[in-house]
Amino acid sequence: MNNLKTTQLHSIHVESGAKMVPFAGWEMPIQYSSIIQECNAVRNKAGIFDVSHMGRFEIFGKDASLALDKILSVDPNTIKNFQAKYNLICNKEGGIIDDCIVYKINETKFLLIPNAANADTVLKWIQDNTQKLNFKINIITSETSMIALQGPHATNILNMTIPNLSEIKRFRFLEHDFNSSKMLITRTGYTGEDGYEIIVDNNLSEELWKSFRKNGADEIGLGARDVLRLEASLPLHGNEITENTNPFAAKLGMFVKLDRENYLINSKLTSLKSTDQEKVLVGFEIQGRNIARSHNSVLDSENNIIGEVTSGSFSPTLNNSIGLAYVKNSFTDLNSEVKINIRSKNITAKIIKTPFYKRS
Template structure:
C-alpha cells in the first residue's frame, strides 16, 4: 500500500486509517459528523495528496487536451482552471478531473487517485497524434484542501496574496507559509467555499503544522475522507466509481454543461447526439421520508414496486438529519413523478425526488 507524505502525522492525530485507491488514508479523526459540520460552519483541512497530477506542456499541449477533454479548454487562460471529463470511445468516462492552465503552453491535470495509471496510459495513447510532453508528478506534489466559510479568513495570514480576490476556478502561484511557488486555487469538493493548495511534498510537514500547529490557534479541524464523501454528496457532486465510470455517459450524469459543441473530441458525435435526443437514464437526488440509510447498489422502485433504477451513493446526512442519495433512473419513468421507493434490505421505503444540490448556501 502506498503512503502519503503526512501518514505519520495523521496516525499521531489518532485518525482512523483505511485503504483507499491503494493509499493508507485517514477516514476520520473525531467523527464524520463533527468533521462534516465543522466544514459547513467553520473550516477544516483535508489531506488529499493521494490525487494524481500530470503536467502537459509544449506546442501541442492545448491540442491534446482539447481532444481528450469534453470541456472547451480555449475558454480558460493562465491562472484559470476547468472541471471536465475525459470520455472514452464507448460512451463512458475515463475519469473526471480539473485542468489548470499554468502558462501559455503548460497545463496541470488533477485526476482521481484510483485512476492515475489508467489515465496516464490513456493520455499517452491519444498523445501519439500530438506529441505533447507529459510528466507524471503525482509523487512530487502534495495537496491540502482548506474548506469552509471561514477557511479564507484563517489562511489569509499565511500569504501576501489577497485570496478573497480569487474568483471561482482561478488560481495563483505565490508564497505561502514561508514557501514559494505554492499554487492556491479557488476550488473544492464540499460546496462550503475555500481553497486547494498544491506544493512540493518535501514541504508537507511544515505547511501542515503552519495551518494546524500544535496549539491549533486557528481552530481548524483535520478532516478525513468520510466527511469528504458526505459533503460532496450533499452537493450532488459525482464520484468516479459511483456516479461515473467506463460505461455510464456524462450526459446521463447531468454533465451536459462540460460538453463542448464547437470542436471534435473523443466520442463527441455520440455525446452530442445524446444531448439532443436525451439519455435513457438520468441521475437524480432523493431523500427518504422516514428513517433509513440508502446505500450504493440498492434498487430504486416505482410506486408499483417495480425496479426502475439503482442507488449510486447514499448516506445519513449530518446536516439534514435524514437519509439522502443519488441514483440512476430510467428517463421514461421520471415523467410526472415526484416520489420513488428505495429497497432497503428487502423493505420498500418511500423517498422524494430532490432537485440538486441538497445543500444550498
C-alpha cells in the same frame, strides 16, 4: 495494509489518532473524530483534508493545448491563464473515464488533476490518443502534496497562514513563493463550501498542515468528504459516473463543449446528446432513520425495478437521509414518490431537487 502508498502527511494523521484505511492504493485517513462532527466543522467553520493521493500531471509543450483539446470535454483554448475548469474525460463510447480539474498556467503549460483510482487509466488514455503530438507529461504526484482547506472560514485561515495573498476568485489560481518554494493555490474544492486546494512541495506540507490547524482548521477525513460532496450533489467516479455512464445521463452536459474539430469523441457525444436517455440521475430523500446505499434497487408503486441507488447517506447538514440514483426517465418528476429496497424492506423516498445543499 502492505504495499499501500502513503502521503507525506501520513505520520501526522497517525499522531492525530486518525482511523487509516486503504483507498485507491493509498493508506488514507477516513476520520479523526466522528464523521458528523467533521461535516459540521466544514459547514460551520473550516476543515483541512489530505488529498495528496490525487494525481497531478504537468502537461506542457508546443502541442499541449491540442492534446487536451482531443481528450477533455472542455475546450482548453477558451480557458484563460490561471483559470481552472471542471471537465470529463470520456471513452469512444461516451462513457466517463474520469472527471478532472484542468488548470491553465499559460498557452503551453497545464496541470491536470485526475482521481487517484483513475490516474494510470487517464495517463494511458492521453498517451494512446496523442502519440504524434509534441508535448510532455510530467507526473508530480509523488514529489508534491495537496491540501484542501474548505469552509466559510477558509479565506481567513488562508490569509492568516500565508499573508499578503492577492484575492483568488472561484475557479482561479495563483502561484506563490512560500519559504523559497513555489506553491499553487486554487479556489476549488469538493465539499460544496468555499475553499482552496493547495499544491506544495513535500518538504513544506507538514508545516503548512500544522499552520492551518493552529489557525483554526479541523482535520477532516475522507468519510466526511464523501458525505459533504453528496450533500452538494457532486459526482463520485465509480458511483454516479463510470465508463458505462455518459455525461448527459449524469446531468453533466454543461461541462461538455461540442462542435470541436479536434475532440476525439465529438460525434459520439453529439449523438448521445440528441438521444433520450433511458435512465437519468436524480436526487431523493427518505424520512426517518433508513439510509439507502449504493446498488439498492429503486422500485415503482407496483414494486417493479426502475433504477439503482449510486450513493446514499444520512446528511448532518439537512438532518435527513439523502441519496442519488439512476431511474427510468418517466420517474423523475420532482416530489414524486418511489420505493427503495433497503435490507429487504421497501422504503418510501421522494424525488427532490439537487443539489441538496447549497451554501448561502
